[in-house]
Amino acid sequence: MSDNRTPLLDKIASTEDLRRLDKSDLPSLAEEVRHEMINAVSVTGGHLGAGLGVVELTVALHYVFDTPRDRLIWDVGHQAYPHKILTGRRDRIRTLRQKGGLSGFTKREESEYDPFGAGHSSTSISAALGMAVARDYTEKAHNVIAVIGDGAMSAGMAYEAMNNAGAMDSRLIVVLNDNDMSIAPPVGALSAYLSRLLSGKTYRGLRESGKQIARKMPRAIFEHARRAEEMARGFFTGGTLFEQLGFYYVGPIDGHNLSHLLPVLENVKASELGPILVHVVTRKGKGYGPAEAAPDKLHGVNAFDIVSGTQFKPKATAPAYTKVFGETLVREARDDNRIVAVTAAMPAGTGLDIFARSFPERTFDVGIAEQHAVTFSAGLAAEGLKPFCAIYSSFLQRAYDQIMHDVVLQKLPVRFAIDRAGLVGADGPTHAGAYDLAYLGCLPKIVLMAPADEAELTHMIATAVAFDEGPIAFRYPRGEGVGVALPERGAPLDIGRGRIVREGGRVALLSLGTRLAECLKAADDLTSRGLSTTVADARFAKPIDTALIDRLANEHELLLTVEEGAQGGFGSKVLGHLAETGALDRGLRVRAMTLPDRFLDHDKPEAQYETAGLNARAIVAKVLEILPRMSEGRSRGGLGVVRQIVLT
Known part of the structure; x- marks a missing residue:
């Protein structure tokens, strides 16, 4: 989209066009890219500060690099909007996170400039090392560059990859974007000079010559010389940790100063060394006042007013599930000093920022380290505390072995609060809580457990507080509740017991989670069509309420389970139970309505559920598909009665 304030950017259709510019034009181009990004995200919403x-x-x-031939891998991908603008996608940048539009993250199918897709953090170095080794194996010569933020460096996977890379000879470039942790000494002219010096051919050559000479000396002298050199460089640069992992460290350099960045990157590109880490210091939200002033609040945004930074948020009609969780946990913790809370770098996203304001000494943010968060919680539970480990559903996948080995196998009462269950709208398949x-x-x-509404969530939190016999989890979606009244205090539920919400005759809808409201709408429609419908809320995905399921099976002709999860979940357990009891042999018709067996692209949540076939209209259609010509003549006495079929 052309703009009279973007004359340089208007000339760029690919990175080849970018490389034709004079270096003196690049600061102006950067400001034009920044302008374009702010304007685009103000319309679409998305990740802004990064x-x-x-x-x-x-x-x-x-x-500097010959992209896309040179592989450029962005960690997480939420920092890649400027990358998209410069790589032939500017004309679609205002479709970010919209149906049929650009992904909010990097995506291989979207562009040849995205060699590796990412929506979760800390994958870039592992992927880049794999690509570098594949390049060497196939005798090619292109560069592989991974850009990873300092937050993502809190994850163990990043260090596993660095440890592996440091022990190999493959030429790999890692750019550490340090914008928050303040792990670097102050940057400036001296730092920039040292970085150019340390990355330059002369110093590298002298260093390698020195190593060759030192290797001919007795081992003790060689080790002393090596350590002295590392200590000297670490004193000036702060890179000792990365050197110990086997990387050649360059930095820190000012990531907003192109006259500092360009010569260092050119030196690094020309290097024949193995793995190199370039430490770049940046400021989150740079160039946009509201984002600089509030980097957390403007990390991910709705559409907003550019002048003020005010976001256009629809007025809430009910509290968000995340807020209900945080406030309910605070109430429970006031009466139980054994309750503690754990999050993996998402205090605001999980509602634990609310808990932290009341109980800072009982709140633990472990960084982007879900595996550690789970086992850390297991350790807390082993010593008698009541840890609530709050992690997004899609992020909890990263800690599956720890859940099994460190928590479930040892029967430790860790309480898992699983946010973002089900579909998540604009964040798309990388963040969907489907599994x-x-x-x-x-x-x-x-x-x-899975609550049907925000009141049920309060009861499930109380249930988790009271349950000390082993691990317990409750899942809830992103967004607002349905608007039911909240109780003063949650009441513990009977483990494994559901409830009948509405009595009917021929059809039974057994819902797990917040699709209950859609089931009730479907029941109204079906009843108006002559298909009297019962609606039940399972509450528990495990253990299932076998007595409730048996009752529904015995008193209805058709049983539908409805869940906002993938195949293999709650519905599979119900089907398994009914097969064991012989209900299917007696003619009961059963269907499990789940998310489809494919990834769903980003869209508005209601549109995603329409596509998934998990709204009221789809439920009605499924019933009518199964019972197209059945009359209302069947009694409610059980499956043994005669069915009257009317042919139309």
Whole structure:
């Protein structure tokens, strides 16, 4: 989209066009990219601060390296909006996170400039190392560059990859974008000079010559010389940790100063060394005042007013599930000092920022380290505390072995608060909470709950507080509740017991989770069509309420289970039970309505559920598909009665 304030950007259809510019034009180009990004995200919403912080770095990387031949891998991908603008996708940038539009993250199918897709953090170095080794194996010569934020460096996977890379000879470039942790000493002219010096050919040559000479000396002298050199460079640069992992460290350098960035990246590109880490210091939200002033609040945004930074949020008609969780946990913790809370770098996203304001000494943010969060919680539980480990459903996948081995196998009472269950709208398939019912439900003796509304969530939190016999989890979606009245205090539920919400005759809808409201709408429609419908709320995905299921099976002609999860979850357990009891042999018709067996692209949540076939209209259609010509003549006495079929 052309703009009279973007004359340089208007000339760029690919990175080849970018590389034709004079270096003196690059600072102006960076400002134009920043302008374009702010304007685009003000319309679409999305991740703002991270991308603004890497504008100059993005320009420099594409200017110095021969992308897409050189592989440029962005960790997480939410910082890649400037990258998309410069790589032939500017004309679609205002479709970000919209139906049929650009992904909010990197995506291989979207562009040849996205060699590796990412929506979760800390994958870039592992992927880049794999690509570098494949390049060497196939005797090619292109560069592989991974850009990873300092937050993502809190995850163990990043260090596993660095440890592996440091022990190999493959030429790999890692750019550490340091915008929050303040792990670097102050940057400035001296730092920039040292970085150019340390990355330059002369110093590298002298260093390698020195190593060759030192290797001919007795081992003790060689080790002393090596350590002295590392200590000297670490004193000036702060890179000792990365050197110990086997990386050649360069930095820190000012990530917003192109005259600092370009010569260092050019030196690194020309290097024949193995793995190199370039430490770049940036400011999140750079160049947009509201984002600089509030980097957390403007990390991910709705559409907003550019002048003020005010976001256009629809007025809430009910509290968000995340807020209900945080406030309810605070109430419970006031009466139980054994309750503690654990999050993996998502205090606001999980509602634990609310808990932290009341109980800072009982709140633990472990960084982007879900595996550690789970086992840390197991350790807390082993010593008699009541840890609530709050993690998004899609992020909890990263800690599956720890859930099984460190929690479930040892019967430790860790309480898992699983946010973002079900579909998540604009964040798309990388963040969809589609699989937790299946991957947790197969673990022995875990208790797994899903509230139908925000009031039920308060009861399930109380249930988790009271349950000390082993692990227990409750899952809830993103967004607002349905608007029911909240109780003063949650009441513990009977483990494994559901409830009948509405009595009917021929059809039974057994809902797990917040699709209950859609089931009730469907029941109204079906009843108006002459198909009297019962609606039940399962509450528990494990253990299932076999007595409730048997009653529904015996008193109805058709039983539909409805869940916002993938195949293999709650419905599979119901089908398995009915097969064991012989209900299917007696003619009961059963269907499990789940998320489809494919990834669903980003869209508005209601549109995603329409596509998934999990709204009231789809439920009605499924019933009519199964019972197209049945009359209302069947009594409610059970499956043994005669069915009257009317042919039309």
